[in-house]
Amino acid sequence: MVSLPEHLQAKPAGRHRLAPEVRAEHQRERVLDAAISVFAERGYQGTTIDNIVAAAKVGVGTFYELFDNKPDCFVQAYERIVVDARERILVAIPAEAGWPEQACAALRALLELIEVEPVRAKVALVEVQTAGPEALTRHEETVDSVIPLLARGRAQNPALAELPSHLEEAIVGGLAWLLQQRLAQGEFEGVEAHLPDVLEIAVAPYIGREAVASLIAATGQGDSSMAAA
Amino acid sequence: MAPPARVASNGRPEQAGERQRIVAAMVELVAEQGYKATTVKQLLQRAGVKRADFRRLFSGKRACFLEAYEEMSERFASRVFTAFEAEKEWRAGLRVAAYAAARWVGEHPREVRYATIETMAAGAFAVERREATLRRFVELLDAGREQLDEPDSVSRAMAEGIVGGILGMLTKNLRQEVRARPEDFVPELMFLAIRPYLGHEAAREELSMPPPREAGLEPTTEGT
Numbered sequence: 001m002v003s004l005p006e007h008l009q010a011k012p013a014g015r016h017r018l019a020p021e022v023r024a025e026h027q028r029e030r031v032l033d034a035a036i037s038v039f040a041e042r043g044y045q046g047t048t049i050d051n052i053v054a055a056a057k058v059g060v061g062t063f064y065e066l067f068d069n070k071p072d073c074f075v076q077a078y079e080r081i082v083v084d085a086r087e088r089i090l091v092a093i094p095a096e097a098g099w100p101e102q103a104c105a106a107l108r109a110l111l112e113l114i115e116v117e118p119v120r121a122k123v124a125l126v127e128v129q130t131a132g133p134e135a136l137t138r139h140e141e142t143v144d145s146v147i148p149l150l151a152r153g154r155a156q157n158p159a160l161a162e163l164p165s166h167l168e169e170a171i172v173g174g175l176a177w178l179l180q181q182r183l184a185q186g187e188f189e190g191v192e193a194h195l196p197d198v199l200e201i202a203v204a205p206y207i208g209r210e211a212v213a214s215l216i217a218a219t220g221q222g223d224s225s226m227a228a229a
Numbered sequence: 230m231a232p233p234a235r236v237a238s239n240g241r242p243e244q245a246g247e248r249q250r251i252v253a254a255m256v257e258l259v260a261e262q263g264y265k266a267t268t269v270k271q272l273l274q275r276a277g278v279k280r281a282d283f284r285r286l287f288s289g290k291r292a293c294f295l296e297a298y299e300e301m302s303e304r305f306a307s308r309v310f311t312a313f314e315a316e317k318e319w320r321a322g323l324r325v326a327a328y329a330a331a332r333w334v335g336e337h338p339r340e341v342r343y344a345t346i347e348t349m350a351a352g353a354f355a356v357e358r359r360e361a362t363l364r365r366f367v368e369l370l371d372a373g374r375e376q377l378d379e380p381d382s383v384s385r386a387m388a389e390g391i392v393g394g395i396l397g398m399l400t401k402n403l404r405q406e407v408r409a410r411p412e413d414f415v416p417e418l419m420f421l422a423i424r425p426y427l428g429h430e431a432a433r434e435e436l437s438m439p440p441p442r443e444a445g446l447e448p449t450t451e452g453t
Contacts, residue, residue, distance in 0.1 A: 045352050129349050129356055136349060140401075164417025164436060170394035171421070173401065177393025178386060181360065197386035201394075205424060 028066050031056040032077045040119040044074060044131040071132040078135055081124045082142050085113055099152050100207050104215045106149070107198050111191040114179065118188070125180045146172045153206030160206060171202050248286050250276040255297045260339050264294060264351040294351055295358055301340045302362045308333050309366070319372055320427065324419055325441050326369060327395070331411035334399045345400045366392045373426035387425050394421065412440060 017023075034056035038047050049070055053063050067073040092109035093102050114121040128139045147168040154160050175198060182188040199212045207215075254275035258267040269290055273280055287293040312329035316322035334341055348355040371388035374380040395418045399411045416436045424432035 043353055130352050133346075133350075136346075162433070162436065164414075164420055166398060166414055166417050167421065169401070170391075170398045170418060172394075173397030174390035174392075174394025174421075177397060178390040181389060181393070184357075184360070194386070197384050197390065200383075200387055200425060201390040205421065208429065209425075 027058070027062070029080070031058055031063065031066055032073075032080050035073050035077050036081065036123050037119060039074065039077065039127050039131075040122045044127045049073075071134060074127075074131045075134050075138060078124055078128055078131075078138055081120045082138075085110075085120075085124070088113060099156060100203060100211065100215055101219065103150070103153065103203050104199060104219050107202060108191060108195055108219065111194055111198065114183070114188060115190050118183070121179075121188075122183050125176070126184045129180075143172050143176050144169070150202060153203065156206050163205070167205065171205065174201055247276070247278050247282055251278055251283060251286065251293060252297045252300060255293050256301075256339065256343060259294070259297075259343055259347050264347055264355075291351075291354060294355060298344060298348065298355065298358060301337075302344065302359075305330070305333050305337075305340070306362070306365060310369070313369055319376060320423060320431075323369065323373070323422060324415070324435070324438065327415045327419060327422070328412060328440055330395075331399060331415050334411045341400050363392060363396060364389075366396070370422060373423075376426050383425050391422050391425075394418075415440070 018026075031052070035047075035052045038051045038055050042051060047070070049060065049063055052070075052073065053060050056063075063073070067076060089106055089109040092112075093105050097105070114125075124139075128135050150168045150171060154163060178197070178201070179188075179194075182194070188194070196212075196216060199216065200209065203215070204212045251272060254272050255267070258271055258275060267290070269280070269283065272278075272290070272293065273283055276283075283293075287296065309326045309330045313322040313326035316325055344359060348359050367385070367388045370391055371385050373388070374383055377383060398414060398418065416438060419435035419438070420432045423435055
């Protein structure tokens with residue numbers, strides 16, 4: 001009989017425990033998720049550490065094991081949201097498609113994420129602005145990380161080689177502002193309401209308006225990638 | 230008792246002077262140490278004003294911060310809108326306005342910092358005020374829809390996205406202390422701004438359009 005590896009073998013009767021590092025990571029995620037809810041509800045400045053630990057049902061000591069202070073907690077919460085969002089958006093991008101379809105899929109996935117995770121969206125797009133310099137720096141980095149992905153659109157059309165160099169900076173900045181405004185005003189109305197504008201701002205400079213209209217028609221069919229996830 | 234008029238039309242120069250000194254002190258102190266570290270006591274000392282006089286003019290630190298912000302943003306907006314309105318055509322007006330905005334931004338790095346970094350550091354109350362200001366500029370751009378055969382074919386969100394992008398770019402590059410002048414970005418920003426309303430060809434023309442003559446860009450009589 002083949003013997004099982006040690007970690008799969010039956011252990012003696014008694015409490016089976018998760019490895020300490022796994023338990024610690026679960027706890028960190030739970031506290032971050034609670035912090036995210038509180039930041040969204042009370043705003044960054046209206047949130048206290050007491051609010052967070054009460055929502056997370058942990059002691060203050062636990063908070064300080066995980067985070068240096070409130071700004072640090074926010075930055076970690078922000079990173080959690082962004083890392084997760086990146087994964088979910090990447091999954092939605094069709095590997096074999098051309099740039100226009102990929103850009104459309106990514107932007108659609110972003111809007112879907114905002115639609116299904118409004119609390120996280122508010123923290124990552126609105127609250128981040130007033131959460132201190134480190135949070136702001138991370139946010140600028142995140143927004144700017146989209147620039148190279150957009151810039152690939154220039155290869156779509158040789159006539160576009162002369163497009164100004166800061167085009168992508170202005171596009172991502174404008175998109176971030178638009179989404180932030182909608183969320184801050186409570187006026188985010190869903191994927192279908194905002195996708196045409198988002199594509200007009202981000203994709204039409206590269207491929208033109210008619211091509212964008214075709215894209216929307218084509219990729220609107222089929223399963224929503226977020227719903228299927 | 231109603232607060233005194235902003236302009237001392239009632240001939241009480243020391244009140245107008247006090248308001249200006251306090252506002253100037255706020256801008257200076259925030260530039261030196263940020264909003265949070267700035268106290269009313271420091272404001273009083275810097276402005277040479279008594280607390281009772283401060284209280285007569287402002288309900289507190291927050292109100293004073295907002296007042297200073299409103300004044301500088303009004304000066305900026307005035308410069309931009311004046312430039313826009315001097316032209317008959319929307320496109321030309323937009324170009325002149327964009328250069329006016331870029332030049333103001335280049336000439337007033339402290340105010341730009343106040344309106345961006347310091348506003349965010351101050352908190353949501355200040356950010357909301359700033360967003361309301363930026364929405365005024367959306368009107369300028371959104372007027373481009375009248376250029377279209379079908380004005381409803383472009384949404385107002387387009388204008389918002391463009392304004393957000395433009396102002397973000399002008400101020401971001403300043404914040405990062407990059408050596409480029411904001412005016413150098415205007416052709417690119419005009420490309421982005423014009424494209425949804427006048428099409429790709431017209432947008433491309435903007436890339437090689439020279440800056441307007443200085444005559445169109447003098448500061449308003451209110452000063453900068």
